[in-house]
Amino acid sequence: MDLTFTEEEEAFRREVRAWIQDAMPEDMRARAEGAGGFTPEDTANWHRILYKKGWVAPHWPKEVGGTGWDAARRFIFNEEMELSGAPQLSVFGLSMVGPLIISFGTDAQKKRFLPKILSAEEFWCQGYSEPGSGSDLASLRTTAEDAGDHLIVNGQKTWTSYAQYSDWIFCLVRTDPSAKKQAGITFLLIDLKSPGIEVKPMLTLGHTPAFCDTFFDNVKVPKENVVGGINQGWTMAKALLGHERTMLAMIGPSRNVLQKVKRMAATKTVNGRPMLEDPVWRAKIARLEMRFRAHLMVSYRALADQQKGKLPGPESSILKLVGTKLIQELTELAMEVMGESSLTWHNEGVCPPIEESIGPYFCYERAATIYGGSNEIQRNVIAKMILQLPSS
């Protein structure tokens, strides 16, 4: 057993850290700690900066634009990106539909879509959930009827986050209403500029523009935009979930919030001394940091498996469950450290920028235990697949 990164890996970490410091524009760095957070334009800019460096899709195979890094370097890169507070790149193209097209797409689809995902010429969003289909995703009712060389799509998708800034949406649609519910679903790529599409944004609890509803009214979609074949959508959806698993461990964000908690606790006072010197507050922070360490070791185990070319062991299934709970507890601790200042809401200059950033983030991260398969659904899956408990 050896739990350290090699000297080469540590050198790589220093290289990445130095590059990020250097590459992030001043105004973006300022906004990283500001009340408003990043604008979609910031995210796109950062995407383009990484693209120019060749580092925008480290997890893609080298021949389609990846970096060729091993699992440890990818992990270190992600950690450093998240720790730096840089904008998180839109995951829908780079981490969701991109890898799916790489695995299951036709050559024409790869040629058409992958380069523009890399270059940020086209942004993507996700069309899975519907008003009546959340955890029971397979009950979805948006239809795609066969009309010769194209399909006609009708229905409503919800939680199509960032659709208002996106060019394309990948959707699960029903192509065979008579089949058993999982069997009649198709994975479809739809151009958001198509006639008949309407996008209605909706504010999040953090008052940030993320959520959207997207409506489809007789939208024509060419059949060449089907990925994986007609009625093969459920298989595609499950493959895509696999990509999400480690992404949702929240290692970087947790470390980032922990850092903010300590920075705030070092300057704010209680009983006439910095909170960080108060034993009660130190203990509160220490408890979560120790929990974080245990969680970090679980993700290191998954990483070590990947390094050896093995599939992550069953323990990696708890990463989303534990990581999302932890980020919520950490953002809550950050709110507690702020005391009355946690009342602040999108002000400029009322509280220090670091404090202005906490409330909206705290509110937004309440979604962490819901998206990507709610934690209750995760438990159902782990009970069945790993503990092999009897089904009801």
Next chain:
Amino acid sequence: MDFELDQDQEMLAKTVADFAKNESPVERFRKLRDDDIGWDPGVWRKMGELGWLGVPFAESVGGFGGSFVECALVLENLATTLVPEPYLASVVLGGSTLARAGNAAQHDAYLTPMIEGETTLALAYSEAQSRYDVSSVETKATPDGSGGYKLSGEKVWVLNGHHADHLVVSASAPGGVTLFVVPRKADGVAVTVAKTIDGQKAAFIKLDGVRVSNEARLGDEGSGAAVLDRTMDYAAAAAVAEGVGIATVMLHMTVEYLGTREQFGVKIGSFQALQHRAVDMYAETELLRSISMASTVRADEDDPSVRGGDISAAKYQLATGGIWVAQQSLQLHGGIGVTDEHDIGLYFKRMYALNALFGDQEHHVARFASDSSFAEAPA
């Protein structure tokens, strides 16, 4: 980064697990609960022959020159059937302290016979007032004028103190906290056996002017507290390794029970409330296993700042997650879990014993938070 065991380590783990399963099932522990010693010197000798008692010690004293990893593997696997031989007390507490503080003659006299399975050791460090502070020592070591000392005081909860051949005793000498080796049967040593919650035995030991020679002193006067600090980290990591074995068995027994017990005409494991509880038990067990890997690797680190964080985090996870797994496994077994007849309760009590030893939750939270790196470095 590599979490895998090498071939020798795999082999060791398998041998110990097979021994536990085939030669020391839980019934053996049950029987020995009523025995005066509580474990079997014959089995101890066999452990010595198999080399298990020497895994963390240098070859020069008859050990195998391994690391704490091997030690943790033995503990984790012995725990699966609650094997009662005093591995933790004799190898981890007494043995590692002697190895670190003693000279070659002392190693020959006390450590080597223990490694061979001929004798056992105990560490008498705790006192009524000391709680988890090993430097709080009221037992006195008074120089007798001819190079030796007279030891007087009282030690509490000495694991295996009722039967150990030699006790490693901490006492305050003029130069500070100092360690001595004392034969249990020496004049002036009075041993009172105390049963422990987990069906094992410990001792309250009264030292009344016990005469020891200069050769019985381990290291210089005043060197004892630092050695004991080190031993406590070692022991905390050991308790966590054992806790991993306990939690794993409890989870397994519980999942099995949920898959067989029927109520309302169905297996109770089909109820979502119980499934979700079992999944959370699984998560806490994997967190414990993962952080235990870190504390196991760190246990041999000399720098307390590098060593301490993961060890405290691991003991904290035992105190929170490990204890929670123990509680829930009992709950999900229902009434049968609260009987002495069912094994689940035996594991439950062992987890609480491990929790109480070598620093509880508050101790490790405070220790983690007081490290000099805590204020600056995030994780």
